[in-house]
Amino acid sequence: MATKKVSRSVVIAAPAEKIFDVLASPHRHPEFDGSGTVKGQIRGPERLELGAEFGMDMRLGVGYRITNRVVEFAPDRLITWRHFGPHRWRWELEPLPDGTTRVTETFDYSASRVAFAYQLAGLPSRNARSIEQTLPRLKHLVEDAA
Template identity: 60%
Template sequence: MSTRQVSRDIVIDASPSEVFDLLADPRRHGEFDGSGTVRSAIKGPDRLSLGSSFGMSMKLGVPYTINNTVVEFEQDRRIAWRHLGHHRWRYELTPVDGGTQVTETFDWSDSRAPAVLELLRYPATNTRAIEKTLPRLKAVVEGRS
């Protein structure tokens, strides 16, 4: 049985709090999204916290909206959200020499339909998206975008 999660990481030349501030602002998620699906925040708080709900305008072929809930939150260390399908997008921040190691994880271990996600190749698709998101996140935080 697999762990039903995929992760990648990158080191960003910034403090964990600088990185976390960007991740906790749903209005800015479209700036670093590498999947090409996130458009903009349409409802919710300016700053996320545990239990916060926020809606996003998305596009995967056709436009749609998705509502997310923050299910993991440790200030400047970890934040994760999920939607109705219960799979999660998680960011973990670790201080390292040279800045902050950011690990992004797509976790479908609690998904309501893990076999469907696997059949539709969402783990591979999300791995490729993570591999594009992390350099974009780095560029935004470091002020190069």
Template identity: 55%
Template sequence: MPVSRNASDRRVVPAPAAEVFELLATPARHPVVDGSGTVTDVQERTPERLSPGARFGMRMHWGLRYKILNEVVEFEEGRRIAWRHAGGHVWRWLLVPVDETSTLVIEEFDASTSRVPLLLLLIGAQRRNQRSIERSLDRLEAWARER
């Protein structure tokens, strides 16, 4: 049986889906929920709000400072947003309203479309990304409670 390179987790957060989506669709706010500790800021010419097919650049830091360009590949207002970069793998957020004041949030790292699957395996991306997702959901929940 092949080893999965994907990672995901879910959490009910105390915020309406529309507010959670707005946070996720605003690149300048991504550091608020980044559980990896690698997202530092947006690059110049990044849109204020994401939309289908939007390209947005982020400043990153993982040992070294670098920039990464992402493209929105899935977009359903208030429900789903996903992006990928040159590596081909996808970061996806799914939002399911539980009621008017809470949302089931699912974050996924999907490596099934990766252009570098061996590299992901060698760097332990699945394990690292699983921890990052758990921390992202912790941060999202804290944001929801403090807003």
């Protein structure tokens, strides 16, 4: 049985607080997006919190605008957002004993009533590839700033 979630992890040589600062700043999202869909014109607060909304210009074949809302938030440990659809993008940060942090990004489409359509459209594998490109970008962004 499929979990209807796609997750990948990376270990970053930085404390969770530093990584979370980047994730919680919607204006920085284009810097680490590996999907190539997040474009400029970020709208919203400088720092996200539970219930905060932020929007951005996107491009997936054609340009469009999307608004996201933060639906889970634990400072320096967890941030999750979603837009009008039920799927979520979740970031979990796990501090490790050596001072590094394991960062896990998850595309969760388990709440979708049309999960089969996601699968037919190839979204899980496309999102896996995007995560596999995003995490190294985030790693370099944070580690290079140190």
